[in-house]
Amino acid sequence: MSSDLPTFEQEKSINLNIAALHSGSKHLPGANLEDADLAGVVLEGVNLAGATLIGANLSGCRLERAQLDGANLLGTQLTGADLRANLLGANLMQADLTGADLRGSNLRGANLMGAKLSQASCAGAFLSGANLMSSNLQGVDLRGADLRGVNLSGANLHGANLSQADLQGALLQQANLEEADLRGANLTGANLTGTNLLCAELEGTHLTGVNLSGACLIGTNIVLS
Numbered sequence: 408m409s410s411d412l413p414t415f416e417q418e419k420s421i422n423l424n425i426a427a428l429h430s431g432s433k434h435l436p437g438a439n440l441e442d443a444d445l446a447g448v449v450l451e452g453v454n455l456a457g458a459t460l461i462g463a464n465l466s467g468c469r470l471e472r473a474q475l476d477g478a479n480l481l482g483t484q485l486t487g488a489d490l491r492a493n494l495l496g497a498n499l500m501q502a503d504l505t506g507a508d509l510r511g512s513n514l515r516g517a518n519l520m521g522a523k524l525s526q527a528s529c530a531g532a533f534l535s536g537a538n539l540m541s542s543n544l545q546g547v548d549l550r551g552a553d554l555r556g557v558n559l560s561g562a563n564l565h566g567a568n569l570s571q572a573d574l575q576g577a578l579l580q581q582a583n584l585e586e587a588d589l590r591g592a593n594l595t596g597a598n599l600t601g602t603n604l605l606c607a608e609l610e611g612t613h614l615t616g617v618n619l620s621g622a623c624l625i626g627t628n629i630v631l632s
Contacts, residue, residue: 428453436474446484476513570608 417439424438428448436456440463447467454474464484476495486505493513501521509529516536525545535555544564551571560580570590577597585605593613599622606626614629 438458443463456474457477466486469489473492496516511531530550533553541561580600596616601621609629
């Protein structure tokens with residue numbers, strides 16, 4: 408939510424945009440939808456590129472094929488939403504994506520710092536260059552995801568499925584990867600300084616040039632490929 412109170416004109420504009428979406432409008436790039444309640448609304452294929460959705464409620468929304476590139480979704484509620492969409496460079500800082508469907512989504516360069524993604528489905532998602540620092544990814548499905556150069560420092564990946572994921576050059580300092588599945592993942596050049604890998608699965612994981620200084624490897628199953 409913005410710290411500044413919205414003016415009458417701003418509130419009018421937001422209400423008009425909400426009404427347009429409810430009536431089936433698909434082309435609202437740059438729209439102001441701050442704090443809008445759109446829970447459960449079908450928004451498949453909608454163009455909200457560059458839109459302001461700070462603090463909005465999009466829980467359970469169907470946003471498959473939506474254009475949300477560059478959108479501001481700071482603190483937005485997206486629990487259980489279908490987000491198989493274009494979120495290139497979007498701001499999802501502190502957003503709640505618990506249980507969301509992000510399979511194959513384009514999240515390249517997105518800011519997900521402090522976001523909640525526990526139990527989310529992100530298999531095959533494109534997250535190269537994204538910022539997931541201090542995010543909650545407990546139990547998340549990231550099988551085969553593109554995570555090259557991603558910042559996962561301090562993130563909670565307890566029980567996450569990262570099998571076959573591409574984590575080349577990823578930053579995982581102080582991250583929690585306890586019981587995570589990293590079988591067949593590519594961690595070439597990744598930084599795992601101080602990372603918790605307690606009982607993690609690393610069978611066939613590519614570890615060339617990986618920094619494991621201070622990492623916890625107790626009970627870890629490492630079978631190099």
